Amino acid sequence: MRNLINFIIDHYHWALFLLLEVIGLTLFFSRDGYQRASFISSTNTIVGWIYEGRSKVTTFFDLTQTNRELTSANVYLNLRVKQLQDELEKYKDSGTTRSDSVNPLAGYKLIPAKVVHNSLHLKDNLLTIDKGTADGVDKDMGVVSGNGVVGIVYKAGPHYSVVIPVLNSQSSISCMIEHRRYFGYLHWTGGASNMAYVDDVPRHAHFKLYERMVTSGYSTVFPEGVPVGKIIHVFNSPDGVSYRIQVHLYTNFATLRDVMVIDNEKVTEQVELLRHAADTLALTNR
Numbered sequence: 001m002r003n004l005i006n007f008i009i010d011h012y013h014w015a016l017f018l019l020l021e022v023i024g025l026t027l028f029f030s031r032d033g034y035q036r037a038s039f040i041s042s043t044n045t046i047v048g049w050i051y052e053g054r055s056k057v058t059t060f061f062d063l064t065q066t067n068r069e070l071t072s073a074n075v076y077l078n079l080r081v082k083q084l085q086d087e088l089e090k091y092k093d094s095g096t097t098r099s100d101s102v103n104p105l106a107g108y109k110l111i112p113a114k115v116v117h118n119s120l121h122l123k124d125n126l127l128t129i130d131k132g133t134a135d136g137v138d139k140d141m142g143v144v145s146g147n148g149v150v151g152i153v154y155k156a157g158p159h160y161s162v163v164i165p166v167l168n169s170q171s172s173i174s175c176m177i178e179h180r181r182y183f184g185y186l187h188w189t190g191g192a193s194n195m196a197y198v199d200d201v202p203r204h205a206h207f208k209l210y211e212r213m214v215t216s217g218y219s220t221v222f223p224e225g226v227p228v229g230k231i232i233h234v235f236n237s238p239d240g241v242s243y244r245i246q247v248h249l250y251t252n253f254a255t256l257r258d259v260m261v262i263d264n265e266k267v268t269e270q271v272e273l274l275r276h277a278a279d280t281l282a283l284t285n286r
Helices: 002-010 012-031 033-061 063-094 265-284
Strands: 110-118 127-129 142-144 149-156 161-165 173-177 183-187 195-202 212-215 227-236 242-249 258-262
Touching: 173 227, 183 242
Parallel strands: none
Antiparallel strands: 110 127, 110 258, 127 161, 142 149, 142 258, 149 161, 173 183, 173 212, 183 195, 195 242, 212 227, 227 242
């Protein structure tokens, strides 16, 4: 206690100084309206700087989520634009325009990702995306862009995944001619990165050039109706029992950046229901 008293006595002038400062400032700002307003304005400026700095820090850490949302929006909008363009070409001769198309990805869980590595001119091209199992990506999930089909996830690590794109000799995706239900399998045989072929289209199929090829929905990878490309040429198959269709791909692999991975849980459920219905029908007809 004695030490505390001695400390106060030795430093009383500092305490007196602070007390007088507080009293002086209180009298000064309470009597002078201009100075009070200036003080408040200065305080607001400082607080504003603090808030602005905090906002910038928060915005920086929110960039990942913002980029994810922008990627999703970009893919959705590009798909819709492609649908509307195709519908416009389809009905322009009749002088009317309408759209009965439904977004084939509506209702599916989609995981936005960016392509961090891509190749175009190899026999078996691969691409790498910046999402992995930690983000919900798994093997055998379908990958699409804003224009159409990209490929299928081959391997998934914690934060990156390798995709087998359409531009790979091992790729085989079930496709059909839109609105006509004739289907075949999409293959790439090398060469131009914007061309591929659909094989095994039946000879009795009726269709026209420039009609759309879309995914058939007959697998657990892609839902029905995802754009693939347009028909530009028709050949006979080597064995002469089916058609081989040359397709101009909608996805531009040379500039591919934003993609979406399709969570195939819903696709799997849909295909299993179809298989069950087919098995039930087969048993009924016996």
